[in-house]
Amino acid sequence: MTEASIEPFDAVDVIRIKRDGGAVPEAELRWMVDAYTRGYVADAQMAAFAMATLLNGMQRDEIRVMTDAMIASGERMSFTGLGKPTVDKHSTGGVGDKITLPLAPLVASFGVAVPQLSGRGLGHTGxxxxxxxxxxxxxAALSNAEMTAQLRDVGAVICAAGSGLAPADKKLYALRDVTGTVEAIPLIASSIMSKKIAEGTDSLVLDVKFGSGAFMRDVDRARELARTMVALGTDSGVATTALLTNMDTPLGRAIGNANEVRESVEVLAGGGPADVVELTIALAREMLALAGQRDADVEAALADGRAMDSWRAMILAQGGDPDAELPAPRETHTVTAPRAGIVTRMEALPFGIAAWRLGAGRARAEDPVIHAAGIDLHVKPGDSVASGAPLFTLSAQDAARFPRALDALENAWEIGEAEVSRTPLVLERITA
Structure with missing residues (x-):
């Protein structure tokens, strides 16, 4: 019988330090992450540690160590052989947030490599x-070799993150989801940044959202998260900036999957909704500045077709047909204005939940997504409407889904008389 290896620390001691508001020493914290990843530290013990972190926080150096330990749990990619700068973008997610789709090919059209490792939606954020x-x-599934070749030849790749990147995060994320500790800023920051730093990008731009449809509704907590992540990137040698952006109203006019692709192509063709264009351009400028191109004419690349060429090359390289018909819904239902006036409010979260109930999202990781399901907005806050004018159209494969979606939208929008004061889409820029 083989004698069990002797562990250098005890999980209970680490939990007590954090429970009592102390800072966990580096060696103990690195061990805790490693021991949990290999199954020595039990879920119940890590859950206690996560709750203590939620309640008592972590110092900047603790978050750095936690992030680094999560990176060390798996592989770390490198794009140093590409011969061009790499820059990535991460959004904390929202309703109608399709910005990655036009943004990656737009930035790539300037000779910068954009390795965009993305995920699938769960709940109301697609x-x-x-x-x-x-x-x-x-x-979505590419090998590391395929990804590198596409970055070299096309410049942009949007694909699934491999299981080898920060496996500690995958395990801890699932635990946080069922223990009421998702909101802990040190754990959110280390989760996001461990994957992004392990990805091997030279620089990173964060789109941190606040408001009704955002993960962080409160602007002060969103700002704290942004500052924490910018500090983590900087401490790890990745040039990092963040934009704090408004998610009180859905972004653009399409909420779903196929309809968001359609809207993204409109942006790449030089059109599209003003807010989607504004945020795409703002993030592209940030990314290109970090890649050494501070004077890049981003608007020109949208207007002259360069960004569209990049998009088509990116889709073709991953087996897609950029000219193919996108899935269309079998059933639609349009909600009209009960009276004339000005649209004063369209709250993002209820629209996200409604799209989810139509089939555009999933309740469990294994659920399928209905690509044709979603919502198309015909108006946005500040627009004037006549009585009977269309406000938004619900799309689904089965009309039986409409009632619950409409329930979610009860009191989510409003028509009044007063002009709407517009909150800036980009509230703040955060740097190290």
């Missing part, structure tokens, strides 16, 4: 991979 899988033939 996943980038789910949107792109609306395109016939497009595939």
């Amino acid at each position: 996943g980038t991979l789910d949107k792109l899988e609306s395109i016939p033939g497009w595939r």
Whole structure:
């Protein structure tokens, strides 16, 4: 019988330090992450540690060590052989947030490599991979060699993150989800940044959202999260900046999957909704500045077709047909204005939940997504409407889904008389 290896620390001691508001020493914290990843520290013990972290926080150096330990649990990619700068973007997610789709090819059209490792949606925020899988033939799973070749030849890749990146995060994320500790800023920051730093990008721009449809509703907590992540990136040698952006109202006019792809293509063709264009341009400028191109004419690349060429090359490289018809819904239901006036409010979260109930999202990781399901907005806050004018259209494969979606939208929008004061889409820029 083989004698069990002797562990250098005890999980209970580490939990007590954090429970009592102390800072966990580096060696103990690194051990805790490693021991949990290999199954020595039990879920119950890590859950206690996560709750203590939620209640008592972590110092900047603790978050750095936690992030680094999560990176060390798996592989770390490198794109140093590409011969061009790499820059990535991460969004904390929202309703109608399809910005990655036009942004990656736009930035790539300037000779910068954009390795965009993305995920699938869960709940009311859609996943980038789910949107792109609306395109016939497009595939999310690429090997590291395929990804590197596409970055070299095309410049942009949007694909699924491999299981080898920060496996500690995958295990801890699932635990946080069922223990009421998702909101702990040190754990959110280390989760996001461990994957992004392990990805091997030179620089990173964060789109941290606040408001009704955002993960962080409160602007002060969103700001704290942004500052924490910018500090983590900087401490790890990745040039990092963040934009604090408003998610009180859905972004753009399309909420779903296929319809968000359609809207993204409109932006790449030089059109599209003003807010989607504004945020795409703002993030592209940030990314290109970090890649050494501070004077890049981003608007020109949208207007002259360069960004569209990049998009088509990116989709083709992953087996997709950029000219194919996108999935269309079998059933639609349009809600009209009960009276004339000005649209004063369209709250993001209820629209996200309604789209989810129509089939555009999933309740469990294994659930399928209905690519044709979603909502198209005909108006946005500040627009004037006549009585009977269309406000928004619900799309689904089964009309039986409409009642519950409409329930979610009860009191989510308003028509009044007063002009709407517009909150800036980009509230603040955060740097190290």
